[in-house]
Ligand code: FES
């Protein structure tokens with residue numbers, strides 16, 4: 001659903017209100033902009049006995065090209081927005 | 093950094109432009125609004141041999157009161173925004 005914001009501003013002494021659509025429509029508030037949007041809820045399972053490496057990073061930024069694994073895309077997101085998100089590291 | 097949007101609208105036939113601050117300032121683009129904001133990057137490690145339960149859900153929505161564990165807060169976020177995020181399930 002589109003998200004609308006109303007804002008007041010001053011137009012040569014007249015008070016005016018404008019309603020704008022939030023950036024990106026409803027996706028402006030979405031944590032996940034693009035991954036598996038046909039699913040109601042994106043849940044992934046890891047069978048930990050099957051982990052092959054000593055350390056496997058899993059994505060929590062919803063920007064990875066290899067989701068549910070982390071591919072380092074959180075770095076670009078953090079730089080662009082000032083955010084501070086990072087992966088969950090699974091250690092055998 | 094605050095994020096500004098400019099929008100055009102029609103005021104009785106006159107074209108006007110208004111600039112508004114995006115909702116929540118820069119945090120409008122943040123995936124993580126509040127967790128451990130003093131850290132440059134929030135990374136957590138799970139030692140999988142120490143998992144006690146057959147299934148442990150880990151948060152990927154950054155809204156959990158028990159982060160890095162999932163407490164079900166993704167449901168409220170999804171309902172409020174139309175998003176579709178969910179946890180990572182670790183299975184022993
Ligand atoms: S790519 Fe998403 S947390 Fe690393």
Ligand code: FES
Nearest residue numbers: 151152153162165
């Ligand atoms: S509370 Fe964040 S994914 Fe469940």
